[in-house]
Amino acid sequence: MATPVRRHRGGVMQDRPLAWARNPLTEFDQLVNEMSGLIESTVGGAAPAVAWTPLADVTESDEAFHVEIELPGVKSKDVDVEASGQELVVTGEIKEKERKGVLRRSTRRTGAFEYRLRLPGELDTDKIKAQMSDGVLSITVPKAEVAKPRHIEISETGQSGESSS
Template sequence: MAIRDLIPWKSQGQDIAPRQEERVDHPVMSLHRDINRLFDDMFRGFSMPSLPSIGRSIGWPRVELSENAKEVRVTAELPGMEEKDIEISLDDHELVIRGEKKSDTNDEERGYSERRYGRFERRIGLPSQIDEEKVEAAFRNGVLTITVPRTAEATKGRKTFPINAG
């Protein structure tokens, strides 16, 4: 007995799933591929990821947080942006990073023009004992680094505890 005989979804001796050679020329599969290609091309034209990875781009820009006893450091990846396009503020112990990117391309020789526009805002909660007057920001090579120092009271009151196994 062959393994194919054990498959429960056979109907009168024929497989429901088409064979590989039938899939290539089947009109429905061809239409399916064309529509997928159309959507991929459309999203690629807007500098967006294709459909399968669209959920990964929701948290743009990508932000990394690190902290120690003295400071909280926030690093944001902002490729292709300039300092003038970025705004940083503190709002009720939240670090707010806003940005706006505009691009105009006009090619009269080829007879087309293109405009791109995008805006983002990220809010990052900060601890309550920070020194708001000494916040520093640096932007270099598309990477924004924000350093938020802790207050003297915060560094004194910090305690570490040992972890007991078992």
């Protein structure tokens, strides 16, 4: 059985299955946003503020974990980064702008946000660095000396069982 092919205008073909085109988490997020909009339009006020989780990438090197969190429009003074043991917690708030007139539609995230991450192994929490640039919070969490990988050299032994130098 052949996999379905999506055809676009101009005869360009896409060779991946249709199911790959959708991200269920994105669809769920859109559903929550639509439901919030329905509640707002029905009740006439804003829904109660619930902490949301910003998008992030986490990478690991031999020396540290690197976390990049998307926080567009957020000032560094409105963000709090805490580390306790193996857990990293980033909290803050995007304040809603004061507007004149009636806001008919809003899809921008506002309110309290929280990002929690539990990292494996021992961490050096005293040397954590964080910086904000172009709406991206970059956090470097160094690994403790005991947690870093160590290269072990293998020695050769001769046929008689003696080690050769």
